[in-house]
Amino acid sequence: MTYSIAFHSYKGGTGKTTIASNLSAFLAKEGHSVCLLDLDIYAPSLQTYFEITPKKWINDYLYGDAKFNDVITDISSLIFKDEDGAKPLSNGKLFVGLCASKKEDFIKLEGGNSDFRKQLFHKLIMFREKLIETYDPDYIVIDTSPGVRYWSLNALALADVFFLTLKMGDLDIEGTKKMVNEIYHSFTSYGSKSFLIWNKVAGYCMPSIDKKENVKNSCLKQNNLNIISRNNKRDSPLSLLSEDNRQQQQQQQQQELQAEDQKKEQIDTEDKLSKEVGMKVISTIPCYCDIQFSKKEFLTAVQILHPFSERIESLAQLMQQELQDKDSE
Ligand SMILES: Nc1ncnc2c1ncn2[C@@H]1O[C@H](COP(=O)(O)OP(=O)(O)OP(=O)(O)O)[C@@H](O)[C@H]1O
Ligand SMILES: [Mg+2]
Incomplete structure (x- = not known):
C-alpha cells in the first residue's frame, strides 16, 4: 500500500521543503521505501539540496517523452553514508524525482489551454501509477509550491494526506483560512485528510x-x-x-x-485557527535558529541529535497513526 503525502502552504518560506525532505529521510532510515517528488514546478529546490543531476527531470516526463526510469534517482546512499563510506544501516530506500529550475521549462508546464492542462494532469496521475508499479514505495512525499496555483492543486489532488505548513503571522493566518475554506474542503470531501503544521513558533530560543x-x-x-x-x-x-x-x-x-504572554497568544491563535478551518494541528515545530541548516539540511533529522529531529520523528508517528485510522474508517 502506497500513501501519498503532500506539503503545501499559503505563503512561501514556511518550511515545506525542510520538513518534507527530513520526514522522507527519517522514514527511509526507519526502513521504509520513500519517493520524494519535487512538484514545486515554479521554484524547485530539492536539486540544490541533494546536489545531483538526474538523467531526466519530472518536467521532461510530463511535457515530453522522457522514460520514467530516467526521472527517478536512488539517493539512499546519501542517507546511509557514515564517515567510512556507504554503509547500509537499514533496509529503507529513498528515491527522488526532481524538477528543473529553468524558466522556459516551467513556462511549458504552465500549459496553454484547458485541454492541454488536462493532458498534463493525466500524465501526472500516470506518473504516480508508474511509480507505484515500479518501486512500490510505502510513501510518496510531494513538495509543492505555495499558494493556489495550478501545480500545487494538481499535487494536492494526488495526496491521501496533506500538511499545510504555516508560520505565526497575520498574513499567513488570514490567507490560510481563505485558502482552506475555498480549496481544501473540495479535496477533503473526496476522502483526503489535511492537517496543520505550525512551524518556526517561538519558545525554543528563550534561554534555558x-x-x-x-x-x-x-x-x-x-x-x-x-x-x-x-x-x-x-x-x-x-x-x-x-x-x-x-x-x-x-x-x-x-x-x-x-515570553509567557507570547506563548499564550500563540496557543490561542493555533486553537482558534484549527477550530475555524476544521483542521487538526499535527505538529508544532519551534524556530531552531541555533542550527543554521546547511545545504544538507534534509539530513538533520537522521544525523543530528536535536529537538528538531524529535519533532520529525513524532510527526512521522502521528502521520502513520492517522493513515491507519483513515484505512479503518
Ligand atoms: N523550524 C525551523 N527553524 C529554523 N529554520 C527553519 C525551520 N524550518 C525551516 N527553516 C528555514 O526556513 C527557510 C525556509 O524553509 P523552506 O525552504 O523549507 O520553506 P518552503 O516552505 O519550502 O519555502 P518555499 O515556499 O519558498 O518553497 C530555510 O532556510 C529553512 O532552513
Ligand atoms: Mg520549498
Whole structure:
C-alpha cells in the first residue's frame, strides 16, 4: 500500500521543503521505501539540496517523452553514508524525482489551454501509477509550491494526506483560512485528510535555566567590574550591587512575562485557527535558529541529535497513526 503525502502552504518560506525532505529521510532510515517528488514546478529546490543531476527531470516526463526510469534517482546512499563510506544501516530506500529550475521549462508546464492542462494532469496521475508499479514505495512525499496555483492543486489532488505548513503571522493566518475554506474542503470531501503544521513558533530560543545562570554569572562578573571601576570613583559598592541586581531581576522577570504572554497568544491563535478551518494541528515545530541548516539540511533529522529531529520523528508517528485510522474508517 502506497500513501501519498503532500506539503503545501499559503505563503512561501514556511518550511515545506525542510520538513518534507527530513520526514522522507527519517522514514527511509526507519526502513521504509520513500519517493520524494519535487512538484514545486515554479521554484524547485530539492536539486540544490541533494546536489545531483538526474538523467531526466519530472518536467521532461510530463511535457515530453522522457522514460520514467530516467526521472527517478536512488539517493539512499546519501542517507546511509557514515564517515567510512556507504554503509547500509537499514533496509529503507529513498528515491527522488526532481524538477528543473529553468524558466522556459516551467513556462511549458504552465500549459496553454484547458485541454492541454488536462493532458498534463493525466500524465501526472500516470506518473504516480508508474511509480507505484515500479518501486512500490510505502510513501510518496510531494513538495509543492505555495499558494493556489495550478501545480500545487494538481499535487494536492494526488495526496491521501496533506500538511499545510504555516508560520505565526497575520498574513499567513488570514490567507490560510481563505485558502482552506475555498480549496481544501473540495479535496477533503473526496476522502483526503489535511492537517496543520505550525512551524518556526517561538519558545525554543528563550534561554534555558542553565543558560540563564550563565547569563546571570556573566552579568555579575560585569557588575563586579563596574563596581571596581566605580569604586575607584569612591561610590559605595553595596548600594551599587543591589541596584544593579534589582535592575537585572526586573529585566529578567519582564522577559519571562513577555515570553509567557507570547506563548499564550500563540496557543490561542493555533486553537482558534484549527477550530475555524476544521483542521487538526499535527505538529508544532519551534524556530531552531541555533542550527543554521546547511545545504544538507534534509539530513538533520537522521544525523543530528536535536529537538528538531524529535519533532520529525513524532510527526512521522502521528502521520502513520492517522493513515491507519483513515484505512479503518
Ligand atoms: N523550524 C525551523 N527553524 C529554523 N529554520 C527553519 C525551520 N524550518 C525551516 N527553516 C528555514 O526556513 C527557510 C525556509 O524553509 P523552506 O525552504 O523549507 O520553506 P518552503 O516552505 O519550502 O519555502 P518555499 O515556499 O519558498 O518553497 C530555510 O532556510 C529553512 O532552513
Ligand atoms: Mg520549498
